[in-house]
Amino acid sequence: MDVQQLEETIRGRLNNFPAKTRRVAEYILGNSPEVAFHSISETAERLSVSRAQLVRVARMLGFSGYADLKNTLKKKLLNQVIPSAMDQRDHDESDVLMKLCRLEQANIDETCKNFTLNREAIDDFCGAVLESDAIYCMGWGISSMPAEWLYTRFSELGLKSVLMRRGSLSMTEQARGISEGDMLIVCELPSYVIEVAESVKVAAKRGVCVAAITDSPAAPVCENSRINFYVSDQSPLFGSSLIGSMFAVHVLTSMLAQNMGSEGREALQTQKESLNDERIYYPSYGLRY
Numbered sequence: 001m002d003v004q005q006l007e008e009t010i011r012g013r014l015n016n017f018p019a020k021t022r023r024v025a026e027y028i029l030g031n032s033p034e035v036a037f038h039s040i041s042e043t044a045e046r047l048s049v050s051r052a053q054l055v056r057v058a059r060m061l062g063f064s065g066y067a068d069l070k071n072t073l074k075k076k077l078l079n080q081v082i083p084s085a086m087d088q089r090d091h092d093e094s095d096v097l098m099k100l101c102r103l104e105q106a107n108i109d110e111t112c113k114n115f116t117l118n119r120e121a122i123d124d125f126c127g128a129v130l131e132s133d134a135i136y137c138m139g140w141g142i143s144s145m146p147a148e149w150l151y152t153r154f155s156e157l158g159l160k161s162v163l164m165r166r167g168s169l170s171m172t173e174q175a176r177g178i179s180e181g182d183m184l185i186v187c188e189l190p191s192y193v194i195e196v197a198e199s200v201k202v203a204a205k206r207g208v209c210v211a212a213i214t215d216s217p218a219a220p221v222c223e224n225s226r227i228n229f230y231v232s233d234q235s236p237l238f239g240s241s242l243i244g245s246m247f248a249v250h251v252l253t254s255m256l257a258q259n260m261g262s263e264g265r266e267a268l269q270t271q272k273e274s275l276n277d278e279r280i281y282y283p284s285y286g287l288r289y
Contacts, residue, residue: 009061011029014026021060027046035069035073037217037222099236108232108244114231115248124227125256128209128211132182136183137154140166140171140195143196146249147164153249156267170195172199172202178208183209183210184208185212185213186200186221190240212228213252214229
């Protein structure tokens, strides 16, 4: 059974299900990411039902068991996020250069598609940034690179921002200093880091607005983030590609600057003038900023 058949089955049978079964089926219909990536114990606890009840509902819906239901939902969500890039990754291409170029183009195309379909989240992101007292940018390993660029862009726009690095304090310890009224933006590409997920959880419990730039709804940070942006990161070498996440940072901060109006234009003009300081830089002609 595919996901469309599942949704049609649930909608067609809802009125005939017993009350408890109907409540479980409605939850599956409206919360597919949680069902797909949470354990059966977590879902059972949220619904205050037994694991056996979840298995029975899955079988009533035509699946061999609850794991079969989860796998169907998971495939649907992952295919929604990165289908084009996956097609390119699986394509047999003898020319490595062409394969890499096509794959990175697919990463950009898929990330772009996700963003154009998610304008509401972009508006939500810009609003949350501008309402925040301070913006914290977090990343670990390769994910620290888009996080640092975010921090740089916010600073150029004259916004109070903090780059979280692991030093004398762990990420989790630093997260305790983030307050309600602040915003945390976390960049998280595979491999996912336990300390990053725990830090996001700490911040979310303190009432902090959390936004995530990641590759999949399966990323642990998504469990505690309010705003999610999915980027394609497929790469045959070096783990994850940064093309999609860096593109996402550029799009989000560009839209933010646009939303800031005259304040944003003034901040960028000030930054442009500083780059024309010939005590520091060689003369720059035709600089656009």
